[in-house]
Amino acid sequence: MAQGAWLAAADAGLNFDWDFLARSIFHPSGVFLHGLARTVYISVLAQVLGTVGGLAIELSRRSRWMPLRRAGATYVWLIRGTPLLVQLVIVYNGLAALNLYRFTDLTLGPVVVLGVVQAAVLTLAMNEAAYMAEIIRAALDAIDVGQKEAAVALGMPPAMTMRLVLLPQAARICVPPLGNEFNLMMKSTSLLSVIGLQEMFLTAQAINSATFKTFEIFLAVAVYYLLLTTLWGFVQQWIERRFAGPAAVVSSPRLRERLFAGSGAK
């Protein structure tokens, strides 16, 4: 009797649509896939631009020229000190409201780049650049000072020392935190919904208002974000193995050498 009542209540209360969830995951609509594609290419573009920008900012923070150092430090302070959500609204809606700049659609050959996509990529990249600058700073600081001294003692000017000796080593140190950043970046694209960009999250919201299958559709969205970050996790692992740090490259041969060759390697 009690059990029957519970089942009835569950039946009345929970209306979980398995079919809808399965369809959303395994046979997503074209609109949804389009949103997913946007999420991916905006993330990739913003991460690439943000990494390049972050390098430029960090190099300017290490400049011999004080105003450049100040500018770099101020940039990082401003960007890291304000929420991405607010930055997005300021860049896309704020600038337009001020009549300062309005993002308009751009036709590049066969491709039309929407104004809102431009604003999104630009803002995400600008935001990311500040964090990447911090990551690159930490990586450069982690390199033994003897590396720079050796380059300088050979007669390399500062820029060449940076390019040939410091950056290649910093890049290896940057890979794990860079992977972390890209993981965050893919999830941050869901914030683009506030400026009306039809990425995966906003597309799901549209589906939700048409179907009211709120739990199912956002569960499907969560599954897709998880899928993206998991796939990225594998890519990152592969990159880390390819660009393994100098210590990682040698750990196994050295052990072998020690065990079998007895070459007195220190």
Place this chain on the structure above:
Amino acid sequence: MSAAPVLLEARDVVKRFGHRPAVDGVSLQVQRGETVVIIGPSGSGKTTFLRCLNHLERIDEGDVLLDGTSVGYRAGRRGPVELSPREVAATRRRIGFVFQRFNLFAHLSALDNVALAPRNLLGLSRPEAEARARQLLARVGLADKEQSRPAQLSGGQQQRVAIARALAMQPEVMLFDEPTSALDPEMVGEVIAVMRELADEGMTMVVVTHEMGFARSAADRIVMMDEGKILEEGPAAQMISDPVHDKTRRFLTVIAH
């Protein structure tokens, strides 16, 4: 030897860390082809002085001249003006430096470590630079290690690569900062042998070391530093067998075993 021209000269060099002078008015003339060994207790300023010679340390007073030209400064209207990093770099190419901790480029093979600077600073093509690097690695007895990363090499091998790397720029003078102090005892000999050969070939060398075997066999002159100053200097044989100062005598006894 005394007729040879002065190649490297320090004039009243002062280097302070905070208010404490680490190098306190040191003057030294090194003739072309000469090997000078600098000894002294830890904290005597010998390493700092050596680093002043190629402007790895910015000096506070005095001057360092390579072949008559200042290494780090030029005359300004109101005293010396520091040269730009680019200008200092150009002078440093003529001065080889070997570090206590080797400082091989960790991301590059032994061959690339040696070839990097000539390729990018002397305008050599990759094959030219690599040919030079191979020749130098062979000279320090590491022809078979050209593809090894620094972490795969023993300390003694790393230091020999480091010497080859410095030689690849064909410097006029080589500075060695305690090149064997970070090595296990059994590897000291292989590094000393390379250095001795260099000295025999007529390379101008300034060596900070406690290896009195090297000083005895390769040095023309020994300089004893103490508390940032030169306590005494003289021909190697005389300094070892008959130093003037008690402090030098005691120091030599201490490092002898």
